[in-house]
Amino acid sequence: MGYDLMAGTGEVWPHLLEANPHISQITAVDLSAGMHQLAMKRLHAMRAHRIDFIEDDVLASNLPAASADFVVSTFGLKTFNAEQQRKLAQLTARVLKPGGRFAFIEASDPRGWWLRGLYLFHLKVVLPLVERLLLRGANDFAMIGTYSTNFGDARVFVDMLRAQGLNAEFRKAFFGCATIACGAKPVLGSADMNDAAI
Numbered sequence: 001m002g003y004d005l006m007a008g009t010g011e012v013w014p015h016l017l018e019a020n021p022h023i024s025q026i027t028a029v030d031l032s033a034g035m036h037q038l039a040m041k042r043l044h045a046m047r048a049h050r051i052d053f054i055e056d057d058v059l060a061s062n063l064p065a066a067s068a069d070f071v072v073s074t075f076g077l078k079t080f081n082a083e084q085q086r087k088l089a090q091l092t093a094r095v096l097k098p099g100g101r102f103a104f105i106e107a108s109d110p111r112g113w114w115l116r117g118l119y120l121f122h123l124k125v126v127l128p129l130v131e132r133l134l135l136r137g138a139n140d141f142a143m144i145g146t147y148s149t150n151f152g153d154a155r156v157f158v159d160m161l162r163a164q165g166l167n168a169e170f171r172k173a174f175f176g177c178a179t180i181a182c183g184a185k186p187v188l189g190s191a192d193m194n195d196a197a198i
């Protein structure tokens with residue numbers, strides 16, 4: 001069992017469950033129960049028996065310690081400031097069981113990529129325009145370019161996860177347009193070592 005933090009409409013669940021058929025349950029955690037219920041009805045009816053939901057604020061969460069074999073989170077980091085990211089790193093370290101794994105992915109600024117200018121033009125100008133014109137004035141992507149460049153990449157978050165005692169690594173996807181913080185909680189972390197010494 002594991003958590004999808006800031007799960008939204010659960011876009012990642014089909015991929016997660018297909019790649020890991022042994023997963024018995026994903027517990028979606030989000031501020032919005034309404035969005036979750038709608039997504040369950042429209043997108044996830046066929047996998048509803050493997051999805052649970054907890055309405056919760058990940059920045060002030062009482063999710064139980066050592067309750068998860070894995071934590072995933074997709075595209076929820078970029079609007080968080082440094083202090084909020086630190087709280088998320090703390091929560092991840094707390095809820096994972098020793099040996100539990102985690103992966104966060106976020107839209108990022110592909111610094112150093114020769115097509116960066118074109119990509120950011122697409123993100124900041126083309127995508128919001130297409131969305132406004134073709135999706136009846138929707139503005140879900142209006143700020144994604146700004147959020148991505150403000151966020152930078154997942155390197156800082158990787159350092160925060162390491163500061164919480166997790167083994168974390170940084171990865172790039174698609175030339176750095178998305179970046180990943182992933183890894184595991186050590187089986188014998190400092191708390192376990194203290195126990196072992198007693």
Ligand SMILES: C[S@@+](CC[C@H](N)C(=O)[O-])C[C@H]1O[C@@H](n2cnc3c(N)ncnc32)[C@H](O)[C@@H]1O
Pocket residue numbers: 005006007008009010011012029030031032035056057058059073074075076
């Ligand atoms: C950009 S969406 C990402 C949704 C989904 N993970 C995806 O990949 O499409 C951000 C989600 O985070 C949720 N969220 C934002 N702040 C939160 C918080 N403090 N605690 C829990 N959920 C939060 C929002 O309700 C929203 O569903």
